[in-house]
Amino acid sequence: MKESMDQKLNHEFKPSLTDNVLLLKEILSNCDDIVFREFVFHEKINEIKGICIYTEGLVNTLEVNEILDLLIYRGKELLATVPSVNLDINLADKVKSEILSKHNIKLLTKVEFAIEGVLSGDSIFILDCTDKVFLASTRGWNERSIEDPATEQVVRGPRDGFNESLRTNTALVRRRIRDPLFKIEAMKVGKKSKTDINIAYLDGTVKEGLVEEVKKRLNHIEIDGIIDSGYIEELIMDAPYSPFTTVLSTERPDKVASSILEGRVAVFVDNSPFVLIVPTYFWQFLQASDDYYTKYMSGTFFRIVRYIAFVISLTLSSIYVMLVSFHQEMIPTALALTIASGREVVPFPVLIEALLMEFSFELMREAGLRMPKPVGQAVSIVGSLIIGQAAVQAGVVSPFMVIIVAVTGISSFAIPNYAGSFSIRLIRFPLLIASGTLGLLGFATMFSLLAIHALTIRSFGEPYLAPATPFVPSDQKDSLVRMPWWKMERQPQLAEGVEDRVGENQRPSPPRAGGTSANSSDQDNSSNN
């Protein structure tokens, strides 16, 4: 009778090497990337043989060789001190502590863990006449180097981005928060993929219950494999039917670090350069890392520009369609004439014209994204010619519509988060159709529906539109405007808020006569008062 895989994995290791090797070979049959390397641990006494098993490509071969060297050459010395009769229980412990003390070794008895270790890049060493198996942490595979985050560029600020390796990613954040309270907890998700997931948070700052909630949702996941953090995002988000994204994903370690300092929880997923941050406010999608690194005035200015871009990309085409096909009296006369003259030869209603142009724009964006890089140029040339010049000259669309669609498109690119920009682009279409069919009434109805919907959403217990609605006065320091750092005294409402963020008297000022440094003179001054 053949045993099932689960039963095989449930076995414990036996003292006999041949039995163990047989079992493992059976489990790992037809796995050509698994290497079995036999070696002789000690030839004189009892011919102690050994075998080393690892997955090729996932291990650092140098380290494996080093362990083998130690086992082979130092084994003799060790056994010389041990009487041959006692060659049973103590052997494994002795080998671990005396020979392999240099390496990170675990002793295993269960087959399942050994197999999991091998498949995750560790290597196991089995010796004859002991039922314990050495699991050496020898992970070492090729990974992409740390590069610029491709989707979130900054002018001023760190240029490192996450890569596909979980450990590298957590290390990038750890380098930014060197505090023992910064916790990284590990778990595994995915029946087949057994993907490593790390939950990172700042103990004491994170709101009570939030980490538990994140863990609860992650534990609830039952899926065969997690290929990217996008899977996790969709499986833990609060509003699965909503076009809005309630989980922020980022490639930037600095963004993750600052979010953790604000009391959020980050979810690292192995094999994905996108780290998830929860809970998320809608406005975070409009805030770029640059805002915090450049001077606060320019940071605020660019932020406001982005808010305007958001409004434009959401409403401009709808408002144009609404005005031109329903409310011509609302257009200033001179502009009305210009629009009318451009539309004189256009055969389609404005709504169709707008949908046509929006569609060609989306088409161009999508094509430009999927094309192989060398061909990408061609798309933009053809696209700009067709959409811009030829369509107008042929009289298919009016020049004004081209401007509207172009401005809308550029505005949507100004939204710093890719996922955020997409959800805004999506909700533009119902708005457009509503205002093209019912005019101002349709626009107002659809806009209200969308607003009501956004108001009802929560992200891990936090209202999605906070701190605007519900209005949180203390959080306004970092919402529409970005206050200077010396003004941000308290932690955001989201955090526990027990600690102050910035100390007192942090506003720099030039030294007074007699004073030495900015801050000391400030303090002198206050003490004199």
Place this chain on the structure above:
Amino acid sequence: MYPKFLLLACIFSFMMTGCVGKVEIDDLALVMAVGLDKGENGAIKVTTQIVRPADARGQTGAPAGQTGDPIWSATAEGDTIFEAIRNLATFSSRRVFWAHNYAIVINEDLAREGIADIIDFFSRNQQLRMRTWVLVTPDSASEVVSTLTGLEVIPGEAVDKLFRYTTISAKSPSTQMLDLQSAYLSDTSQPVLARVQLIKRGVSNKKPGQAGAYEQVDLAGAGVFRKDKLVGILKPEEVRGLLPFIEHVESGVVVLSCPGDAEKKMSIEIKNQSFHVEPSIRDGTPAFATSLVVYGSVVEAGCPFTLSDKKDVKKIEKEMEEKLKEEIELVVKKAQEEYKSDFLELGKVFQNRYPSESREIGNWEDVFPSTLVEVNANVTINDSSILYKPTKSGG
């Protein structure tokens, strides 16, 4: 189940609207100005100046059926204005759209018979704006409406801009539908409308010989109404006395003779002006004291003149005061004696100050001609532009 149903209901409700009330902007005949004349047999003749967008805007990249004429004037007659406009639809390929109308031009013959129906129609229709200019003309309104001007492509736009800067010339008041309606509905004030005239002027800079060959719309005083009927005309030079009463005037030019030499002229530009009417009751009848405070600047002097000569300054200030006073007194006299129409809105001022007394004095129309109006003017000349010393040869 429930949210899915809601979503479907939403989608279908938008799809099944059939786009109610949708009219594309290029299916509209945008009216830029409308002229109202007397038609045959008591009918009313409506002339609409409809813009042809493709020609009104030199649109690059959108070659339309350009014929070169930026406007298309369509005339139709009917017993009422609305009927006349409906008759327009028998030959207009696009739907007539009034919201962008700049001006309503009324022929004086028609105005003499009464404009009550015009006021009603143009304030009742939801497409029409209350800020449309309303004017009267002694010429045919249809001609005024279709007269092309030299600078603006669309005549209606030219009229609009003409009125935006009337304060410079001060030859006509700028009157909107809103003013007309409020004066008409008021039980004390009477309407006064701007007046335009067609005068031959040159519009070509290339052919000086053509000067005077083309008729242009000129500001030409104001038309005074009693109730809804035109009763008289204020000449362009008389309008300056009227403007302080009904508009906020800030500038203007007064031509005076030089202090030393009456032959030579100098111009004073009014820089800042405030006008106040103080109502009072004397012996049971309303009386008014108007005071005009003007700060002027010498902008042109045909004789050597300097601000440092206090005696000269006093002299021209006095002269200017007299002149301004005369102008106002003339208009008041015309209003009280000739037209017996309170288009100066004095009754409104009195009513606002003495609401209960105004109810007791009886019909304002009967009281107004005999009320006492005192006119005061105070002129200060404190600026001579950028020249301080007198302009004189060898000096």
